Amino acid sequence: MTAPEQAQVEAALQQIQDPYLKQDLVAADIVKAVSVDGDKRQISLEFPYPCAGIQADLTAQIQAALGGDVEIEFSTNVQPHAGQNQLPNMASVKNIVAVASGKGGVGKSTTTVNLALAMAAEGAKVGIMDADIYGPSQGLMLGVEGQRPQPVGDKHMKPVVSHGIQSMSMSYLIDENTPMVWRGPMVAGALQQLMTQTLWDDLDYLFVDMPPGTGDVQLTLSQKVPVAGAVVVTTPQDIALLDAKKGVEMFRKVDIPVLGVVENMSTHICSNCGHTEHIFGEGGGERISEQYDTELLGNLPLSLSIRKQVDAGNPTVLSDPDSAEAQIYRDIARKVAAILAIRGKAAPAAFPNISIEED
Template sequence: MLDSVKHIIAVASGKGGVGKSTVTVNLALAMAQKGFKVGILDADIYGPSQALMLGVAEGTRPQMQDERTFIPVQAHGVYAMSMAFLVDENTPMVWRGPMVSGAFQQLLTQTNWPDLDYLFIDMPPGTGDIQLTLTQKVKVSGAVIVTTPQDIALLDAKKGVEMFRKVKVPILGVVENMSLHTCSNCGHTEPVFGEGGGDRIATEYQTVLLGQLPLTLSIRQQADAGKPSVIAEPEGQIAGLFADIADAVNQQLAQVVQLNPTISFSDD
């Protein structure tokens, strides 16, 4: 089912709460606006959020091509698949690791993805079962690491970088989220969570800083409303930043040396 996908891009972070899912959806939509055919796989089995961010109505279920194959849901011009499409939003996934890995593998390999230029995978936090399952089952073109400038976020982001390096997945670059906050009343700008963190990681791991995003209320509000910034304000500053990040990802992908091992698919 993945033979029709040209590039699989993992969007990851070492910890939760850094805006990884928001970056994923806006980056995917920015790529789509550039004319690429794009899909999003929500790999956070315990806490899927892409359905909400894409404005997919609660209770939406994917159609089935046969008893084993899902047809991805379309929203804002992209193709999406998520555990949120299969269970009620109030249903907790009280599963152990092997069950989670199995569910992720099913979403990944048993979805009938159309011909895609990019499939962005919104990874769960950490460096555990999902990350290993992904890198063992498919050839990942590269990873985008999302962090905030905060020291604890940087510490965990480094672990994410190291994990992908160990499994030979190229790091396309770092997105620093919540870089600066501008007061809506007085216009004063300050680095609430520190500054320079994304640059330090990029330098340490010989990759690039793909972009810096401000700590802005509208980004959160628009994502929660099901119209991420790239869709809500396509000519706005935030959409422009994501367009630049998309260009940077394309440039890095064109330059990267594909070091991934060739791994066969398995239903085990």
């Protein structure tokens, strides 16, 4: 391949934007190799985030820009979060993402499981840690309630795998009718054990389904685990927004970046006539995002099908992958992964050197 041919191909690729990194393919360092053999062109693209859902569109854009015979190879290289206090037994987890809310009842756990499944559908290896010790629900949502994790030695256990998702939950260790009548320190200790004694298998992303509030579990997670970022789930209702703001402020105080806000139950669509109505209010997630200089990751409707599917252990992304709701979850997953990739490039690889000199 001659230099003019190389320049021609790169010039064409510079006209194509990555929709999530907000840069062209060349500037984003996605183009790894280009070869030309007559009319045949081969291009190797490596993305820093899983993006299976946009590959067809990017292929069409590249073929239209270059014309002729174009062979495109896609690959993904997810980089680990540069946590300075990475736990040795969690070295197989690249990025830990907390999914939180200031209050209960906003659909946080439903968002977590669908977000995890969406990330897996994009091509990543994903796990879920159910950190809601008092009210664990991920076992039911993944359709594996009542299963027990396989022990490994005296102190470790394998995660339960369902729908390709690795998961760990207190619901796997107790009877479903047994209440956890524990004080805060016991809950914090249980969470730390579940996190560190689970043998996670080479995960790109581990989503932590947080309990509502800003208490012991949240503090334990921020102090003991290198969390890459947090997603805050809210509804447009004023009282939910008030508590969501507290959740955002909590993560800021413990130096965990808020990757964005998901507004759940944003609209209600009548199943009979199709009329759309903002029954819980409008624009709340956008206002919080602007106030705290973060991103509104997506708006999800109040949907009967989402509730039925997750209660049946077959969440929307799996049971109805072509639905509008599933596509919203996948878009949110790509946004979260891309934001982590951008932050990873900007983050320092190590602590800065400190020198003391006499005046």
